[in-house]
Amino acid sequence: MTADPQLIMGDPGGTGRFGDFGGRFVPETLIPACAELEAAFRAAWADAEFRKELADLLHDYAGRPSRLYDAKRLSEELGCRLLLKREDLNHTGSHKINNVLGQALLARRMGKHRVIAETGAGQHGVASATAAALLGLECVVYMGEVDMVRQSLNVFRMRLLGAEVRPATSGSGTLKDAINEAMRDWVATVETSHYLLGSVMGPHPYPWMVRELHRVIGDEAREQCRALTGGDPDVVTACVGGGSNAIGLFSGFADLPAVELVGVEPAGGAAVGHGVPGIVHGSKSFLLQDEHGQVVEAESISAGLDYPGIGPEHAHLSATGRARYEQVTDAEVIEAFQVLARTEGIIAALESAHALAWVLRARDQMAGKVVLLNLSGRGDKDVAQVADILGRTAGA
Amino acid sequence: MPEHGPLETHLRARRETGHKLLVPYVTGGLGKDWPDVVSAYAAAGADAIEIGIPFSDPVMDGPTIQEASEVALAAGANLTDILHALKGADAGVPLVVMTYVNLVFHAGWERFASEAVAAGVRGLILPDLPMEELDVWAPVGEAAGIETVLLASPLTPDDRLATLCDRSRGFVYGVNLLGVTGERTSLADTSTVLARRLKVTTDRPVIMGFGISSPDLARDATADADGVVVASALMRMRLDGAGPEELGAFVAELRAGLDRHR
Numbered sequence: 001m002t003a004d005p006q007l008i009m010g011d012p013g014g015t016g017r018f019g020d021f022g023g024r025f026v027p028e029t030l031i032p033a034c035a036e037l038e039a040a041f042r043a044a045w046a047d048a049e050f051r052k053e054l055a056d057l058l059h060d061y062a063g064r065p066s067r068l069y070d071a072k073r074l075s076e077e078l079g080c081r082l083l084l085k086r087e088d089l090n091h092t093g094s095h096k097i098n099n100v101l102g103q104a105l106l107a108r109r110m111g112k113h114r115v116i117a118e119t120g121a122g123q124h125g126v127a128s129a130t131a132a133a134l135l136g137l138e139c140v141v142y143m144g145e146v147d148m149v150r151q152s153l154n155v156f157r158m159r160l161l162g163a164e165v166r167p168a169t170s171g172s173g174t175l176k177d178a179i180n181e182a183m184r185d186w187v188a189t190v191e192t193s194h195y196l197l198g199s200v201m202g203p204h205p206y207p208w209m210v211r212e213l214h215r216v217i218g219d220e221a222r223e224q225c226r227a228l229t230g231g232d233p234d235v236v237t238a239c240v241g242g243g244s245n246a247i248g249l250f251s252g253f254a255d256l257p258a259v260e261l262v263g264v265e266p267a268g269g270a271a272v273g274h275g276v277p278g279i280v281h282g283s284k285s286f287l288l289q290d291e292h293g294q295v296v297e298a299e300s301i302s303a304g305l306d307y308p309g310i311g312p313e314h315a316h317l318s319a320t321g322r323a324r325y326e327q328v329t330d331a332e333v334i335e336a337f338q339v340l341a342r343t344e345g346i347i348a349a350l351e352s353a354h355a356l357a358w359v360l361r362a363r364d365q366m367a368g369k370v371v372l373l374n375l376s377g378r379g380d381k382d383v384a385q386v387a388d389i390l391g392r393t394a395g396a
Numbered sequence: 397m398p399e400h401g402p403l404e405t406h407l408r409a410r411r412e413t414g415h416k417l418l419v420p421y422v423t424g425g426l427g428k429d430w431p432d433v434v435s436a437y438a439a440a441g442a443d444a445i446e447i448g449i450p451f452s453d454p455v456m457d458g459p460t461i462q463e464a465s466e467v468a469l470a471a472g473a474n475l476t477d478i479l480h481a482l483k484g485a486d487a488g489v490p491l492v493v494m495t496y497v498n499l500v501f502h503a504g505w506e507r508f509a510s511e512a513v514a515a516g517v518r519g520l521i522l523p524d525l526p527m528e529e530l531d532v533w534a535p536v537g538e539a540a541g542i543e544t545v546l547l548a549s550p551l552t553p554d555d556r557l558a559t560l561c562d563r564s565r566g567f568v569y570g571v572n573l574l575g576v577t578g579e580r581t582s583l584a585d586t587s588t589v590l591a592r593r594l595k596v597t598t599d600r601p602v603i604m605g606f607g608i609s610s611p612d613l614a615r616d617a618t619a620d621a622d623g624v625v626v627a628s629a630l631m632r633m634r635l636d637g638a639g640p641e642e643l644g645a646f647v648a649e650l651r652a653g654l655d656r657h658r
Contacts, residue, residue, distance in 0.1 A: 024526065026526060029549040031556075180454075189574070292474040
């Protein structure tokens with residue numbers, strides 16, 4: 001089925017549907033809050049003053065626009081023209097700042113002085129704690145206890161920024177469990193708290209609202225690519241866990257049918273590759289589950305992609321064929337991580353290295369093409385983990 | 397066609413006698429003898445029994461039901477086996493399944509409906525299937541004769557509450573508080589307010605749940621409401637080793653607490 005670009009990546013309407021996916025599958029207690037949030041976002045997004053306040057913060061505080069970098073040495077090696085959208089250079093080191101500044105401003109506008117967030121790798125948690133500090137909001141971050149060990153430095157960063165980090169001890173102690181705990185907190189505190197969800201998932205309006213807040217990535221990249229190359233890229237690619245950086249980038253190119261959109265999932269957490277439709281955390285999408293419908297743990301080297309589901313709009317983009325989704329292994333990711341460091345002097349987040357791992361593997365098909373890759377985050381947080389893995393390999 | 401389904405007809409008839417309704421809960425698959433818990437509840441004076449089908453990500457549940465779910469799942473509990481086991485549990489009162497929407501969706505709406513009906517299930521509670529999304533399931537449930545119980549929250553606005561009561565079947569489940577399931581030592585202020593709002597909105601049975609942990613709280617919660625669901629307090633006992641007899645005895649105490657209204 002060929003996608004109609006006019007219908008792709010538009011407003012999902014009051015029911016929050018992306019084709020067959022999305023929706024608002026939440027307990028009754030959260031229904032009024034979701035409705036209030038949708039109304040507040042629609043009003044704010046149409047309010048020039050709100051848009052200006054956000055744009056100013058993105059510019060002055062976060063450092064936008066992020067650069068589009070012509071990675072010439074690596075391009076030469078690959079035989080294509082690789083352009084890197086440098087979201088890793090944003091304040092807090094990833095694309096996550098776009099969403100949190102928007103939602104934190106919205107929380108303040110709604111009169112909510114406490115924000116709840118979940119985090120996997122810690123990037124969204126750090127970004128949330130940052131935005132909360134900036135706007136004087138109370139911030140509680142839920143993080144799986146396993147992730148708290150994997151990313152202990154980010155736990156300290158969040159605390160330094162004044163946030164309270166609470167461990168999620170149930171289940172696998174990773175991102176999905178942190179989301180469960182955040183939702184339980186929200187059910188109890190919904191009158192005074194805003195759930196600052198970190199990806200394009202959850203109940204309507206989150207998948208749409210978070211996409212709109214990350215649209216700046218794609219809008220900038222489209223203009224920058226035209227300025228740099230005189231045209232549009234052939235391929236646009238990004239890593240996908242929940243899928244926020246990919247959605248943000250894709251949204252700038254979805255209406256250009258000639259531009260191929262490729263999301264890259266970890267092989268151990270490939271909701272599109274190995275999942276089937278399911279309903280969890282507020283929306284219907286692809287989901288890793290067992291034969292009985294129990295959610296299965298994702299297994300990835302990257303805590304930020306360790307999620308068994310995917311944003312509902314990605315499920316729709318996949319179902320309509322507008323985007324395709326590839327899977328890469330942990331070993332390919334480690335290789336890509338090192339290649340980028342050696343050829344371009346950039347240490348990328350392991351999440352972002354997934355997208356590059358796919359480009360490296362598909363280099364034959366990329367020959368002569370312009371490939372625009374979202375370098376969604378920087379890799380400082382992952383260096384210790386990679387040192388550990390490489391040390392082990394070398395010693396073996 | 398009767399005006400109400402078998403579950404609601406049964407609960408209304410019990411209410412008619414001036415009796416407060418008691419709906420105890422058990423996590424399906426929690427201990428091999430869990431079907432005996434169902435029988436023990438019935439013998440101790442339950443008016444209907446809620447059977448939980450454990451889910452990996454129970455966002456409306458607090459620590460006790462989370463733990464009960466994890467233990468049951470680790471022991472291999474699943475929807476098909478639980479429904480199958482219910483066929484043998486001779487309760488004599490209506491059985492209501494409580495689970496999360498993904499398990500029903502994954503099983504297939506029609507397949508779930510036919511397996512549930514074959515197991516003698518009369519009602520279904522899905523806390524993450526609000527009115528907005530109800531139509532994905534309601535026609536199938538209705539056709540199969542399963543009464544889908546909707547949950548009302550203290551935050552549900554008046555106009556929505558009326559629609560919700562209208563669309564609910566079997567009874568209306570009033571959520572006592574803002575928060576998840578779990579034992580509490582006192583009744584939330586929001587409970588009384590919601591129970592009163594529900595009672596002036598609907599003549600369907602109004603049954604309150606979340607945090608009803610003792611006979612006294614059960615009695616307090618039914619000053620206006622028609623009945624209570626008790627779950628975490630029972631499952632805490634179960635996790636601490638209680639068998640069907642001890643759980644039945646606690647249900648009898650809850651029954652006595654409710655009967656003090658008479």
